[in-house]
Amino acid sequence: MNQLKSREPGSVTLPGTLSDSLRAELVAFRRDLHMHPELGNQEFRTTAALKARLEAAGLAPKVLPAGTGLICDIGTREPGRAMLAIRADLDALPIPDVKTVAYRSTVANRAHACGHDVHTTTVLGAGLVLAELDRRGLLPNAVRLIFQPAEEVLPGGAADAVEAGVLDGVGRIIAVHCDPRVDAGKIGLRVGPITSACDRLEITLDGPGGHTARPHLTTDLVTAAARVATDVPAVLARRVDARSGLSVTWGRIEAGHAPNVIPQHAELSGTVRCLDLPAWRDAPDLVHAAIDEVATLHRAKSTVTYVRGVPPVVNDPVVTELLRDAMTVRRGPQSIEDTEQSLGGEDFSWYLEHVPGAMARLGVRTPGDTRVRDLHAGDFDVDERCIEAGVELFTAAALLGATPQR
Numbered sequence: 005m006n007q008l009k010s011r012e013p014g015s016v017t018l019p020g021t022l023s024d025s026l027r028a029e030l031v032a033f034r035r036d037l038h039m040h041p042e043l044g045n046q047e048f049r050t051t052a053a054l055k056a057r058l059e060a061a062g063l064a065p066k067v068l069p070a071g072t073g074l075i076c077d078i079g080t081r082e083p084g085r086a087m088l089a090i091r092a093d094l095d096a097l098p099i100p101d102v103k104t105v106a107y108r109s110t111v112a113n114r115a116h117a118c119g120h121d122v123h124t125t126t127v128l129g130a131g132l133v134l135a136e137l138d139r140r141g142l143l144p145n146a147v148r149l150i151f152q153p154a155e156e157v158l159p160g161g162a163a164d165a166v167e168a169g170v171l172d173g174v175g176r177i178i179a180v181h182c183d184p185r186v187d188a189g190k191i192g193l194r195v196g197p198i199t200s201a202c203d204r205l206e207i208t209l210d211g212p213g214g215h216t217a218r219p220h221l222t223t224d225l226v227t228a229a230a231r232v233a234t235d236v237p238a239v240l241a242r243r244v245d246a247r248s249g250l251s252v253t254w255g256r257i258e259a260g261h262a263p264n265v266i267p268q269h270a271e272l273s274g275t276v277r278c279l280d281l282p283a284w285r286d287a288p289d290l291v292h293a294a295i296d297e298v299a300t301l302h303r304a305k306s307t308v309t310y311v312r313g314v315p316p317v318v319n320d321p322v323v324t325e326l327l328r329d330a331m332t333v334r335r336g337p338q339s340i341e342d343t344e345q346s347l348g349g350e351d352f353s354w355y356l357e358h359v360p361g362a363m364a365r366l367g368v369r370t371p372g373d374t375r376v377r378d379l380h381a382g383d384f385d386v387d388e389r390c391i392e393a394g395v396e397l398f399t400a401a402a403l404l405g406a407t408p409q410r
Contacts (some may be wrong), residue, residue: 018333019142020133020399022392030129030395031388033057035107035324037121041096041114044154044161047072053150054128061135069166073153073161075170078131079138081146086175088360088405089354090149091162092127092400093120093155095237102382107150119182119368119382124151126180126366133399143164147402148174158313160351166358176323177361178351178401180394182368183343188387191331191397192365193345196326197316199363201248201284202349203276204311207232207295208306211261213268222266225257228302229270232295233257239294250287251347276310277347284315301327316345317353320360323405327364330400335393341365348379366394368385 022030030320033053044052051072058065058076065076073094096116101109109115118375125238131149154161171177183232209232237252244250252274259270276291278284288310299306311325343365352363368386369377377384 016323018400018403019137020396022133022257022395023163025368026129026132028390030125032392033128034121034125034388034391037124038107038116041109041111041116041121043098043114044070044095044157045070047094047153050124051151052120054124056133057128058201060217061132063131063135068165068170070153070155070164073165074151076131077146078134078149078348079143079146081173082144085145087146087148087172087173088402089150089171089177089200089355090127090130090151090402091152091177091179091355092123093152094124095120095156096162097380099380100382103385103406105385115382115384118156118379119384120155120310121178121357122366122368122386122394123181124388124390126398127151129391129395130398130402132396134402137399137403138291142403144403150177155351158202158311160314160354162351162354166354170289171355171358174359174403176326177355178323178327178362178398179361180366180397181350181363182379182390183322183365183384184369184379184384186341186365186367187369189335189369189392189393190339190341190367190370191327191393192341192344193319193324194329194343194369195319195321197279197281197318198343199317199350200347200354201278201281201287202313202366203287203313205252205274205276205291206309207271207272208307208310209272209299210307211270211304213266215230216264216266219228219248219266223303225267225270228299229257229259229272231302232306233272235298236294237292239298240290243290243294244283245280247276248283249347250283252291253277277349279345279347281316281318288312291409293328314349314351315353315357315361316348318356319362323360325364326401326405327362327397329404330397333404334396334400336375340394364397367389390391
């Protein structure tokens, strides 16, 4: 396999590209998933479809203990070498699909609006191609496919997958995430943090209510809630290094039922996001303290539920370089863009607590398309040529990235 060590585009014909028939099959597979989205830990149909297709290719996938998600090893593990793992996530979002396409979601208020159907299809396609290469004696080391449930469910299905042993024998792990800002056929790469930490915050405020004619005899919880919403982020901005990017953003504030009644109860919920891993570890105590201070100032009793989510995804430089090499060999350096750190969260980070790895941004925008198709929006869709690019990236990385045993 020495001929696989070249990193220059065109200097070697690397096996592992798609046939016309497999390309068409994968597009159809993705559309079927898109029409039948399933929420986190409910991906039974998706799991069954993957299992059946992998078994039809002569592979032996294993369903994870909870009944959704699976892993599948391909090839023979060489002595002294750990496996490269390729990860996909399976779940959809609880939002309606508002597109007018033949493959629109058939399930009310469920949509693959984050591209997990694409992630799943690219990893399946890579597995089918690698299985064929293994039969031809062209796979230098075993590869593990990880199809993980519940990425959208904090703290993420990746933590359960790790506990189930999906990283046993794995030395490196790679993945992609759809990016509607990057053209199909390209990827975005970044060394170091590429996503942010994301936690969930629920706050209740309580105090004696009363008539709006006599606010001095009450705890004015509407005002208290408004001050918590505005002042807590301001307090934190002066207690955390600005370079950490700690951000508290509210998604819901609720209080009261009548215009002339000061309520006895108010609620706020939102997210805490952070670019920096050390600051994320300190965030719960800092956020609790800021909320208590502001609530106490307005004579409100606060109860805080801080739900730990996911740490940032921090791309390993060596594994990021492997993805760069793989895409360069496949499509040349012009197919790679530098990408910025996102404030979005991704539970791929839990794998990186155990093994080095990297996530690439997979371009899904049709070149020249000026429409904005943002993630987590009901009209999200992709240029399906991204599937072939993802498969080519993964198969090249598997061929170039045989890993020493940990």
